[in-house]
Amino acid sequence: MTWTIAPEPFGSPVAAALWRAYYTEVSDRWYLLHEGRRTDPGELDREVAAHPGAELAPPSGQLLVARYDGEPAGSAGVRLLDSATGELTRVFLYEGMRGKGGAALLVTAAEDAARALGARHMVLDTRSDLAEARALYTRLGYAETEPYNDNQYAEHWFRKNLN
Numbered sequence: 001m002t003w004t005i006a007p008e009p010f011g012s013p014v015a016a017a018l019w020r021a022y023y024t025e026v027s028d029r030w031y032l033l034h035e036g037r038r039t040d041p042g043e044l045d046r047e048v049a050a051h052p053g054a055e056l057a058p059p060s061g062q063l064l065v066a067r068y069d070g071e072p073a074g075s076a077g078v079r080l081l082d083s084a085t086g087e088l089t090r091v092f093l094y095e096g097m098r099g100k101g102g103a104a105l106l107v108t109a110a111e112d113a114a115r116a117l118g119a120r121h122m123v124l125d126t127r128s129d130l131a132e133a134r135a136l137y138t139r140l141g142y143a144e145t146e147p148y149n150d151n152q153y154a155e156h157w158f159r160k161n162l163n
Helices: 013-036 042-051 102-116 131-139
Strands: 003-007 061-068 071-082 085-093 121-126 143-145 156-160
Touching: 013 042, 013 061, 013 071, 013 085, 013 121, 061 102, 071 102, 085 102, 102 121, 102 131, 102 156, 121 131
Parallel strands: 085 121
Antiparallel strands: 003 061, 061 071, 071 085, 121 156, 143 156
């Protein structure tokens, strides 16, 4: 079984399915933790439509899709916040694909894409309940830092030099 990672247009059917799966999972986890319910389907539809991922397109961004034995398995995106700063976003693997090394490959590919866009460091934000993500970022050399944005759901901010 092999992984491949390649750029994908943000509006492709594969990218749309991965975005919907990502948003469903992180939204459901938040609502279950804080309100004891899953995401309202109408809210999910509105949020997915409102954030299609145009910022993840060249020349200032890139969406990457991981495939496991040719089948879409996950995604990661990078966008430039300024000429030197890339932001890592939408890091996701379908549940059945986790634990097979794909997440680290996606993040590394996103770092390479950020370098190709001119970034010298990468930042990201995440939440406390996404403990697996925080462990991954720490393992890959990201260090917690001060907030760089005002994302109402973010509780942790990370940074890594891409030298």
